[in-house]
Amino acid sequence: MKLISMKAHELHELIKKKEIKAEEIAKEHIERINEADKKINAFITFKPEEIIENAKKIDKYIADGGEVKNFTGIPIAIKDNICIKDVNTTCASKILADYSSVYDATVINKLNKHNYLLLGKANMDEFAMGSSNENSAFGPVKNPWDLERVPGGSSGGPAASVASFEAVCSLGSDTGGSIRMPASLCGVVGFKPTYGRVSRYGLVAFASSLDQIGPFGRDVTDCINLYDVISGHDEFDSTSLDMKDIKDYGYKHGQDIKGMKVGVPKELMVKEIDSEVKASILDTIKILEKNGADVEETTLPSIEYALSVYYIIAPSEASSNLSRFDGVRYGYRDKDAQGLREMYRKTRAAGFGPEVKRRIMIGTYCLSSGYYDAYYEKAQKIRTLIIDDFKKAFSKYDILVGPTSPTTAFKLGERMDDLLLMYLSDICTIPVNLAGIPAISIPCGLSSGKLPIGFQIMADTLREDNIFKAAHFLESEINWKITPKI
Amino acid sequence: MEDNTENLDNLSNAESAGKADERFETIIGLETHVELSTKTKMFCGCRLSFGEKPNSNTCPVCLGHPGSLPVVNKKAVEYAMKIALALNCRINEYTIFHRKNYFYPDMTKNYQISQFDIPIGVGGFVDVNMGDYVRRVGITRVHMEEDAGKLVHSGTTGRISEADYSIGDFNRAGTPLIEIVTEPEIKSPLEAKQYMITLRNILLYLDVSDCSMEEGSLRCDANISVKLKGSDKLGTRAEIKNLNSFKFIQKALEYEVGRQISLINSGKKVIQQTRHYDDKTQSTKALRSKEEAHDYRYFPDPDLVPININESWIKEVRDSIPELPNQKEQRYNDKFGLSDYDSSLLASDFEISCYFEKALASYDSNAKGICNWLMGDFSAFLNKDQISINESKIKPEHLAGLVKLIDDGKISSKIAKSVFEEMYLKGTDPNEIIKEKGLEQISDEHELESIIKEVINNNPDAVNQYKSGKVKAIGFLVGQVMQKTKGKANPTLVNEIIIKKLS
Incomplete structure (x- = not known):
């Protein structure tokens, strides 16, 4: 098996057993980026010599008996709105094109403690504003499934790099769907944690009350593991949750979903939804039903x-x-x-x-x-109503499910002249940010045009455990093995 | 702009400005900014500093680097609570920060984190002692915010509009600031000045700011208008900026009263505008009219969470408030038996009252004596040299020592004055001075008796006068003894011995 096709937890096992070196993994990924990124354009900053140098350092650290943690030596792409000391943070904008950060974001500090391998800074919509990754001063990112289509946005680079095997995992940010929507369009897993779970210190702010950093991976396990590393209270972010007073539900792999209460908000099956997308979502819901979950339609009137x-x-x-x-x-x-x-x-x-x-x-x-x-x-008052709608729903259901995006990946330029249509791309993901709740997008099917469809699972504030349980279960049932041709 | 609203911008001479017009009354509201003396800044861990290398106390947060976030300094919140409580305010148990948005290069984020509709303290008052009456000035609000950096503009004028370039020092950026806003209840420039003196004194007592007006840690803006006496209708106000000394506050406001009255008397209108006081011309100049005023687009700062202040926290802070000037005044009255006048004078100056109490700590049998020195000769010397009591060389325990020397009869009040002068110039212990210069009073009866005997023998005329009933002649004899002892003899004792010898 080629190294680039492996998940982070698979590579981790090999590194731990000292069967491969970080440098070998790095080299294969660099090769892949050199070959694929001419077409994809997922990276803004990519410095192969530095990657190799850092991989060698990690190998030496391991050889010297350093602890091999989950992400030690794993190549990760970081969205270019997350600050890394002495590395450019452009936010895909001309105004920061040459700006080098003077400090590390808290999530980077946490990854550094794992001795992760920085692969580069990933392309995005300028200041995370967009749904197609076409608003980048460094050119648009292309969807690995169809180079004439968008990867979604604003974390187009982090999503496309993982989908095209350029990166093993990546970090993005999600303000109105900027992780889940491109994850859906690129056929990868993308997770937005509860607001306050992951420190925003060092994330260049777009909308402070909505922004949240989260992971991309090619499976649910990688996303959970990466989330475990980056989450936790941070004294440098006043909005970060202090878990001292909050019950942490934790999560154990391998639970079944029998008796899980699942709500399907009818408002998320928007009228703009593509019929193929709708069919795939309903099929996925049937899997839940078939395996003992109590599924019923529900309503979130304010959304x-x-x-x-x-x-x-x-x-x-x-x-x-x-x-x-x-x-x-x-x-x-x-x-x-x-x-x-x-x-x-x-x-x-x-x-x-x-x-x-x-x-x-x-x-x-x-x-x-x-x-x-x-x-x-x-708007703030209505936001409160939306929060109340979700609260009410979660008093009955463990999770809410529906589509991540009403459509599969659209063509480059297709929505640039129709902004309302562009803004509608996020209609299924935005309510989650307004309510501050966690949600994941996992691949659940392919359209007839061979484009991925994403399934969204939402849970109550701090109930990531319910999301992980359902996502893990669906992932094993769907057994997603299809990959883009590029 | 209509003709009759034309702005009489600067009076032809400042004299006409100072003239009071009995038909009008003045209404003033003050906004005071206080830089707190916490160890660190309002929203980051940078140390507060003054006069250090530019930009040496900065970090990504106070420099407004992308991705950085503010975290509230709890100590600053406590200082703000202290101030609010000392000014008799109610503490809002739920208080939040807003962003005040405007572009200026001294603001690193181009917004200032401040408070808007839910400030930490509301509805207080300060009693201002005006000598023959007390003016109670309402405090509308006490709120927290952050200070900006400092800019230096190239070129001769020092104005940004005429500079080729400007340089920024952000050591001050993010310093905790408290804004104290009064109700429009101050009735004269003198009351305004007196209010500021009273406020400064309270802040010094609280030990929350160094209150240095020269360094800008205490500064104030004034809103001022005039109206015909008895009229319900308030006049149009002007806002005067840059009032950074007690003197300027009074002068600028006196000028402004005159300017506004002159405008009205000449049939013109006062325009609502911001004006700047220039001490060189002793006048105020228009900066901008309110029509062009900023829309600050206030909204709650989403990077910060609300501060919840519970009863026990308020109690804890209230308990930490030291004795305030009016309480101190009462104590001086009750415990030391000082007069109302003395107590109020001592308590109204934080530094002098501290000095007074330090002196009492080393000698507490004659508070009135120490007070007299502080209010009398000592104040006169300080005034002459324009220095504060803490800058003088005399240590409190030495002043107490001086009073004790008098009380013990070791030196006369006359000698004490020259000893004090020596202490003031060199900071020496009075005991050393009298020892060194041999100034100690002679109270030894044997020693005095021989001198007195000599004086009686040498002045038979005076002796006879006394014996024939001219009691006053004794003064001459005492004077002779004083002369012979170079003033060191204890005059009371000398008096007694002479009377005994001649009877």
């Missing part, structure tokens, strides 16, 4: 407003979060500008792409005096 609420709250927070990119202290600055105002204006006009500018303008408008009450405040 009809989720998309509207999201497109007020996320841009509002973003308009403030992105104001620090002004050319004063770091990043791109227009050199010819005369005076302060012009420097701000020209720097930001040239530094940001059109989607980012659009959202900054929407957000600025929503927060303006005279409009705040009508937009931002009202």
